[in-house]
Each structure stands twice: as C-alpha cells, then as structure tokens.
Amino acid sequence: MAKSASLVxxxxxxxxxxxxxxxxxxxxxxxxxxxxxxHAFDIKIxxxxxxxxxxxxxxxxxxxxKKTVECESxxxxxxxxxxxxxxxxxRPVIRATISVLGDEWPIDLxxxxxxxxGFRMLLGREAVRGRFLVDAGKSFYAGxxxxxxxxxxxxxxxxxxxxKRSKK
Numbered sequence: 001m002a003k004s005a006s007l008v009x010x011x012x013x014x015x016x017x018x019x020x021x022x023x024x025x026x027x028x029x030x031x032x033x034x035x036x037x038x039h040a041f042d043i044k045i046x047x048x049x050x051x052x053x054x055x056x057x058x059x060x061x062x063x064x065x066k067k068t069v070e071c072e073s074x075x076x077x078x079x080x081x082x083x084x085x086x087x088x089x090x091r092p093v094i095r096a097t098i099s100v101l102g103d104e105w106p107i108d109l110x111x112x113x114x115x116x117x118g119f120r121m122l123l124g125r126e127a128v129r130g131r132f133l134v135d136a137g138k139s140f141y142a143g144x145x146x147x148x149x150x151x152x153x154x155x156x157x158x159x160x161x162x163x164k165r166s167k168k
Contacts, residue, residue: 007101009132010139015121016099020071024145025060027121029134035081036107036124037091039114045075045092054092056111060120081110098127101142105131 015027017038025038040056047053052075057068073094082088091110098107107127114120128134135141 007103007132008135008141009101009128010141011134011136012119012139013100013123013142014140014145015123017096018099018104019096020058020069020073022058022060022069022071025058025121026062026119027123028119029123029128031125031128031134033122033124034126035079035093035110035122036127037081037110037112037114037122038096039117039120040071040111041113041115043092043111054094054111058120062118062120076108079110081112098123101132103131 009029012026012028014024016023017025038058039060040058043054043056045052045054053072054075055070055072057070059065059067060069061067073096075092076095077093078090079093080088081091089112091112093108093110095106096109097104114122
C-alpha cells in the first residue's frame, strides 16, 4: 500500500533523473495522463546478452538544443500510447529513478520526441499517485535549479563586493 499523499507539488516542477545523468528537466505534472514521458531523440534499440536495451539522447532544457545528455537503459516493454490528438504510437518504456522534493523513487517512462511540446517531460498520474497532491494553480514547489555561475560573473561579483567595502 502506498503512503498517503501529504506533500504538494505544482502543475510544473523541476525533476532530477539521476540514473540517466539528467540533473534537471522541467516537467509538466499531468494527472490526465496515465504514463510519464521523456523527450528523447536518436532512439536506437539493440540486444545485449538476450535483453533489449535502448540508447537515446535528451535535450533536458527547453529551447536549448546545445545541452545534450546521452543515455542508455534496459527496455521494460513497448506500449501503444495514444496522444491527446488521438494518434497512437508504439514507444519503448524504461524505468528510471526520479527525484523531486527530496524524495526518490522508480517510475516507468515512455520515450518520445517531444520537440513540438512545451515540456521535455510529462509526469503522469501513475508516478505521483499516493505521493503528492497537485496544486494546479502553483508551480515549482521544489524550487528552481541553481544556475552555474560563470567564472567571469564570479570575478565581477567579487570585484563589486571589494569596491563596496572600499567605499565605506
């Protein structure tokens, strides 16, 4: 039996997928979708020692095709997924650990090219059932990922701090 839902998440959250090497991806929490889906491209299915695997690439950040994460995972299954437009497509399903609000657990993810979609990941109701309540009017309860500060920016910040001290 799943623990009772007591934590709240927003309709969109920053998610980590540590098994896949993805530090942050913005996900739309969609209780209308049963399955969770991850944006993937260059999907290649192959066999290794009698088991099916998949390699794929992910652009974890929206509107950023430069940052690419290369992933590999065992395929659990292939599922027919019907999109909101009614189009059915067979997709590979993998299992990956998800991390949000300090909690980690395994979820099933279908792989699909979501270039045309607003979010790189869709977090379906199976992934949040029994764990979270969804606040449809709020976003990012888990906060936003910290941006890496460029070396130039750190140097400029240090200089600004030194300049402030010398003016006092």
